[in-house]
């Protein structure tokens with residue numbers, strides 16, 4: 184994340200959006216793999232919630248910063264950085280990896 188405002192705020196919002204997107208992916212996997220239909224439906228509902236949370240952070244960033252293309256471009260940059268970090272081996276346990 185960039186250290187100086189207002190870029191720091193934009194990066195914070197977009198990192199939050201990425202966290203929500205990853206939660207969404209986990210809920211999708213659970214909802215598709217669980218043999219218990221009731222539990223699968225529960226996680227499918229959470230999937231929808233996480234997707235909304237992702238959109239809220241992105242839309243808030245667009246509302247505050249005004250330039251949708253620039254916001255989405257920065258989101259892509261942060262997602263690429265995230266992918267690079269996760270591709271590197273780590274000796275530490277990762278809760279959100």
Ligand SMILES: [Fe+2]
Nearest residue numbers: 203206233236
């Ligand atoms: Fe969430």
